[in-house]
Amino acid sequence: MVDYGPMQAELRELALKKDAIIIAHNYQRPEVQDAADFVGDSLELSRMAAGTDAKIILFCGVHFMAETAHILSPDKKVLIAEIKAGCPMADMISAADVARLRDEHPGALVVAYVNTSAAVKAETDICCTSANAAKVVSKIPEDREIIFIPDRNLGLYVEKMTGRRLIMWEGYCPTHEYITAEDVLGSKKEHPAALVVGHPECLPEVQNIADAIESTSGMLRYCKASDAKEFIIATEMGLNYRLKKENPDKEFYSPTKKAICPNMKMTTLSKAIKTLREDRYEIRLPEDIRARALAAVEAMVSYI
Ligand code: SF4
Structure with missing residues (x-):
């Protein structure tokens, strides 16, 4: 058994010294979860971090999550512990794809699962989480067409829960x-x-x-x-x-040993320490994208 105690202590001391808050997604390695200030799902974490006085947010998760933290906390420095940690599902749709969908379905509202890049969120109308997707969709007037991106499985679940038909993107989480x-x-x-x-x-x-x-x-x-x-x-x-x-x-x-997200597991304690020590891997977005992505996140709040 590896004793992670010394590395966890080093990371905690560093966070204290640099006025940083460490947040870790529920899918992170156990030893990373144990070193974090908060463990949770992506939006929950970004909201918690935004509510603190910390100067730096160290996000142990994947890329779109750190972007969401920056969207909600533009005045804090957001670092992602491992820059290569992306989300294959989020990468299945681009801002240009959303623009094309809008052209094909003029008048439709675009609802985006939070598992999307900031550039994609910026092109959408309303953000949602897996917890509130059905609620958000159920509040949209019956006569509006709805484009739902990027996860078809979540979309099918929402269709089942709400009885609404969605124009769906064929994305999925591997x-x-x-x-x-x-x-x-x-x-x-x-x-x-x-x-x-x-x-x-x-x-x-x-x-x-x-x-x-x-x-x-x-x-x-x-x-x-x-x-x-x-x-x-x-x-x-x-x-x-x-x-x-x-x-x-x-x-x-677990029903299968295959239910492991390799991207989530890329973050290790030693990488998190190096990132925080060197202030590396800052996530910062162009202000117009951040502001438009924030509008989609704020629209979600008015629907739940
Ligand atoms: S578990 Fe799936 S949705 Fe979550 S980060 Fe990994 S690939 Fe993306």
Whole structure:
């Protein structure tokens, strides 16, 4: 067993010295989560960081998340712990793609999942999270067409929940698509008493056999509140660490060992230390893109 204590202490001391706040996504490595001030989902983290007096935000996550932190905290310096950590789903759509969709569907409102680049958010009308996507869509007047980007699985879930038809982009999260219905059913056979909790980024056939569909924050609340003692968690495996930490008396299983996001795992303690020590990998956006992306995030708040 590696003792991460000294590196975690070094990172914490550095953060104190530099007036930095360390935020880590729920899918980060356990030792990175344990060194962070806050662990959570992307928008939640950016909002928490914005509410602090820290001068620097060190984001342990993927690129679009650090952009979101900058969108909400333009006066703080935002560093991403590992510059190569991108999100394949976010990279599946560009600002030019959104412009083309608008040309094809004039008058449609564009709803963008938060897992998009700032340049894409800037071209959209309303942002949403996996937790509030259905609520946002349900509030849009019936006579407006809706373009939903980039995740088709989340889009299909929203269609099911709201009864609305969406013009969808065919993006997806490769990590969640590794989780098959067979994996889940196999896991259920091994753990018959376990409840299946799935993420809306999962394939529809996985969603259909889940007892609950939740965002990562929703999964944390659901498992804590449930009387069940065992859960099959259909999302990136990193969440299981936090679930177990917060519910030591309960058991959490992953339906497959493939449910690992390689981008999320690129961040290590040593990279985070180097980034903060050297002030490297700053994420800063052109002000017009930041302001237009912020407008989409703020529009979301008025819909929920
Ligand atoms: S888990 Fe999926 S959506 Fe999340 S960062 Fe990785 S590839 Fe992107």
